[in-house]
Amino acid sequence: MEGPDVQGSSKGELERLVERLGGVLRDSEGLPPQAKSDLEALLSEARLALERGGPDEEARASLHTGFIGTLERFEESHPDLAYAIARVVDALSGLGI
Helix, strand or coil, X not given: CHHHHHHHHHHHHHHHXXXXXXXXXXXXXXXCHHHHHHHHHHHXXXXXXXXXXXXXXXXXXXXXXXXXXXXXXXXXXXXXXXXXXXXXXXXXXXXXX
16 A cells, blocks of 8 residues: 555656756756757656656666766766756656666
């Protein structure tokens, strides 16, 4: 009984964090256009998976790999963005991703 509640809570948290990350991305200055485009595509993938009720196995792997790679890419140059990405990665982990 506790499992679904935790999962639902994690999914709701993930939805909020994805939206927050989108806001941080919009406010980030100095991002190379390709990096911004890559992260926007990743956010779109996450939003689409959430609209479908959560990511399937293939989407989970893609999202996890994409967000981890992006986190590593921005850790030093854009710490606020990296922090927001790390929160999304934590929420994905909460969903078993």
